[in-house]
Amino acid sequence: MFSNWFQTTKSLLLHCFFWIGVWFFFVYFFSYNSNDTLYITWFSSLLLPITLLTTYITIYVLIPKYLLTKKYAQLLLYSFYTLAMSVYLITLAIYGSFIFITKLDIAKVPPMGRNFIFILILVYLIVAVISFVYILNHNFNVQSQFKALENKILETNLQIKQQELNYLKKQxxxxxxxxxxxxxxxxxxxxxxxxxxxxxxxxxxxxxxxxxxxxxxxxxxxxxxxxxxxxxxxxxxxxxxxxxxxxxxxxxxxxxxxxxxxxxxxxxxxxxxxxxxxxxxxxxxxxxxxxxxxxxxxxxxxxxxxxxxxxxxxxxxxxxxxxxxxxxxxxxxxxxxxxxxxxxxxxxx
Missing domain, CATH: 3.30.565.10 (Histidine kinase-like ATPase, C-terminal domain)
Known part of the structure; x- marks a missing residue:
């Protein structure tokens, strides 16, 4: 019980530290040639939950339920839905920041925040990297489980052989x-x-x-x-x-x-x-x-x-x-x- 609680807490803390790191990465990225800390802070804070939501849908739904099970038709369909949803939310974040933070003053928008394509690439780059790490970790775990199962089978076979040898000796x-x-x-x-x-x-x-x-x-x-x-x-x-x-x-x-x-x-x-x-x-x-x-x-x-x-x-x-x-x-x-x-x-x- 305590061990499960400890592992869950440890996992949550690791996720929190990781996404805090992503937030600082957004701040650093949008700070290029800009000193408007108010816009950069708020826009990074709006972009972070969108990236988090897209990432978790990808690694906890799309990959395990459709990619790893080779349901490619459903994978394409729900990936399109996820992409459309994330693009829509990113668009809302961009226009909402432009309207409510800069008061429609384009000069206050950082150079890196004006390019819609760059923002999309930035978000999906993080999603792609995390998904790649998730797949690698999954493959490693599967191979470890397979190796453990193989060792268990070998050990069982060895025990069976030893029991057979003992039986033959007793005869x-x-x-x-x-x-x-x-x-x-x-x-x-x-x-x-x-x-x-x-x-x-x-x-x-x-x-x-x-x-x-x-x-x-x-x-x-x-x-x-x-x-x-x-x-x-x-x-x-x-x-x-x-x-x-x-x-x-x-x-x-x-x-x-x-x-x-x-x-x-x-x-x-x-x-x-x-x-x-x-x-x-x-x-x-x-x-x-x-x-x-x-x-x-x-x-x-x-x-x-x-x-x-x-x-x-x-x-x-x-x-x-x-x-x-x-x-x-x-x-x-x-x-x-x-x-x-x-x-x-x-x-x-």
Whole structure:
């Protein structure tokens, strides 16, 4: 309430100061080669309300209602009415001043007040300048509002993407946990000595999943460390039946990436690989430079009949990649009778 009152008062004061300035401009203009302050003061005072009325009709009626709405026919019609009205009032002011102030003595009329065309130009020049400033200010406000709306839309889209990413992460966590708990369950049935070690490694992975994965980015070295922990879990599960090759070539261990970017691929390589000649073969390569990230993962003899049951992990990671690296990544998934291979290339710049 107070803020609105303050803005209204401020606007009124600015308008008052402006029109006082216009009045002084009229006085200065008509004072050229004339010392008749009485005529100059009264004539300027008569001309000011006519200029004010014409200006306000132009900027508050003609421009917003007809020019900005592109109603050009009405604009021409009402502009003509406004012009006729203002010319009539200016004429009355000129003749009224000549009759009542100078008492029909043309010598008392200032040189600049004798030319009807000059007076019209003076009045309409002020109207034109104010109208031009009004249109500029209107365009600036419209562009500012458009920019604010655009920023709001971008912010909303970003929030939607973030919510979708969080939703996808929440889907990945139970999927990953379910597979690992199956491993622990199998070991516990066998009363395996590796069960405590598996539980400890799972605890570390859960800490990563529940806390670190909430961050938008994690250090690449952390991701690699947890990949090693996951591989260790699978080594315990498969024991001698696993042939694993995990190689890395990383220029910068402090490189930031989204959490759990590679684990779903690796998890599917273990889950859906087929044991041939008593071995499951998994190959993983990770290369990182300052400009590009390359990841490759393959397993032995991927079973095509299981392709529809690869779970939600791969689908989620595809959606995450589309949200996180739009048009900056290339994902190739190759399925043959001998292997299932994933090749991911991400441009970091």
């Amino acid at each position: 990945i966590h139970p999927h990953f946990l379910f597979n690992t708990l199956n491993t622990i369950y199998g070991l516990s049935l066998k009363k395996s000595e590796y069960t405590p070690d598996v539980i400890l490694k799972l605890s570390n992975l859960l800490d990563y999943i529940l806390y670190q994965v909430q961050k938008p980015k994690v250090v690449l070295s952390e991701e690699v460390a947890h990949i090693h922990e996951y591989i260790d879990l699978e080594k315990i599960r498969f024991q001698e039946r696993l042939k694993i090759d995990f190689t890395t070539a990383i220029e910068n261990d402090a490189l930031l990436i989204p959490p759990m970017l590679f684990l779903p691929f690796i998890e599917n390589a273990f889950k859906h690989g087929n044991i041939i000649n008593h071995f499951l073969t998994v190959s993983i390569r990770l290369q990182a430079t300052k400009d590009q990230l390359n990841f490759y993962c393959s397993n032995s003899a991927y079973l095509k009949e299981q392709e529809s049951s690869t779970g939600i992990g791969l689908e989620n990671i595809k959606k995450r990649l589309a949200l996180l690296y739009p048009e900056k990544y290339n994902l190739n998934i190759t399925t043959t009778t001998d292997s299932f291979a994933v090749a991911l290339e991400i441009k970091l710049k």
